[in-house]
Amino acid sequence: MFTxxxxxxxxxxxxxxxxxxxxxxxxSGRVVLGGRDAGKLEAALAELGPAATGRTVDVTDKSSIADFFAPIERLDHLFSPGSSYGRGKFTEISDDLAESPFRSKFWGQYYAAKHAVPKLSETGSIVLMGGAYSVRPPVDGAAYAACNGALESLGKALAVELSPIRVNVVAPGLIDSDLWTRVPEDVREHNYRTYSEATLRRRAGTVAEVAQSVVYLMTNDYTTGSTLYPDGGYALR
Structure with missing residues (x-):
């Protein structure tokens, strides 16, 4: 598939x-990993073996993104799920926190795509990371929901402009991943429970289910300008 x-x-x-x-x-493919944490990057590269290389990158820093791509001679696919942001109620959230989804998630992916394009083959693809809150916003994340909607529009626009390179968006719902280990257990359990109650599948998603969706978008040669929602039916409730 990725030979x-x-x-x-x-x-x-x-x-x-x-x-x-x-x-x-x-x-049988090769990966170039980027991450903020040098220790986690080293551990990931050790696990993946000789088919993987990587370097640290800060997605809020345009020069750091440019430096990440500079040594890469060619690419077949780009996937850029890395970001860090906050949420809060519209009337209470600080300006800095409200702007964080756009600084990290939107502009980080925008500039990653910009620097990847000169390296991408014509049969290549870009998969952007959005989120199901674009179509069913939470009560405490106006800017975050807007950011996800903007990424879906960016995906469509780039699919038109960059053709024949394919550009798609994966927009998952709440995923049971290691990111949730960073929040208090009671907060995590509350989010899992309320999300599960709001979906057709009655549970949070898994990392494997979203990864499967990303691989599909990378490898299906007839899919471009689309947004795929591995969200358990959250957007339909």
């Missing part, structure tokens, strides 16, 4: 990004 192909994954040291990297390597 002799090179895939760049920014945010590939844990969670969905790392699982996609595993699948690429298992399918």
């Amino acid at each position: 002799d192909q090179v895939v760049a994954i920014i945010g590939g040291t844990s969670g969905i990004g790392l699982e996609v990297a595993r699948r690429v390597v298992e399918s």
